[in-house]
Amino acid sequence: MATILSVSGSPSATSRTSRLLRHLDSRLAAQGHDVVPLDVRTLPPEALTGGDPRHPAIVEAAGLVAWAAGLVIGTPIYKAAYSGLLKSLLDLLPQGAFAGKTVLPLATGGTTAHVLAVDYALRPVLSALGATHVTPGWFVLDRDLGTTEDGSLTIEPATAGPLERVVDQFSAALDHAAPVAVQVR
Template identity: 75%
Template structure:
């Protein structure tokens, strides 16, 4: 069983990105992994924007990265790149915070014009932070994610299948599944 840190870089409390991550967290748990969510928006803004490396919340977030075997990083795409909120956290982590980690990058956005944001904006940063293995990520269109009045998430069938595949590749890269594969959907 691997320890997975699931990081949402969305500033929105009603984020589709965070809901998508929590959906994928459930799949990883069903495969036997321990998953710890981290919504960057819950970290103190003064610590993030003031680059307070010693703030207890930043110290704890850094420790979570250290303990993790794998990291799932999800972000909405803004201006053809990952969120500034996510950038502020990544800037506070040690240079090689992702050393010996398997990483799954995910992004959400409103247009296919942003599909390359993972490869051209996020992947280089993750690589520079020493990620041992960055599995192919996935870009999900906002229209493929429906949020119910109760906050539940429904993922379009084709998108659900694709996300299941990338999540399973990530799980396998962590050293294999400890439980039977979970059907998509």
């Protein structure tokens, strides 16, 4: 099975976006994938704002991207765009960092007015980083995500089914992805 880097671009420690990603990580792991979570908010602020792609934390994050066959990129939507925190990391990755990768874009937000942000804000930057295949993304309304008394994530059934299908499509795309040929000079 494939290696997956699951990236949360949420600045909040109690983020619905991060909880959703960790929930989906479990689904992907149950399908046999090796999933590693990366919460961008845990990277040092000076690494993200310093503009130095050689900062050790950025080098490590770029290494995780290089290692992964696929990426799940999740973000809350603020003012019709993905988070600035996520943008900070993406700006520091090398050009073509997503070459040979299959990417699943996911977003959460408070209103359906932001549903197109996945395709019109997030998808273009993923393509600009060279993603070989950006699978259909998904937008989840904040109100469709909740927690149980033990802190487990709950997803409204009308949202859970389509979300699972999108994740399963991503998983299938990873399983069928041909290895990328590397030219040696």
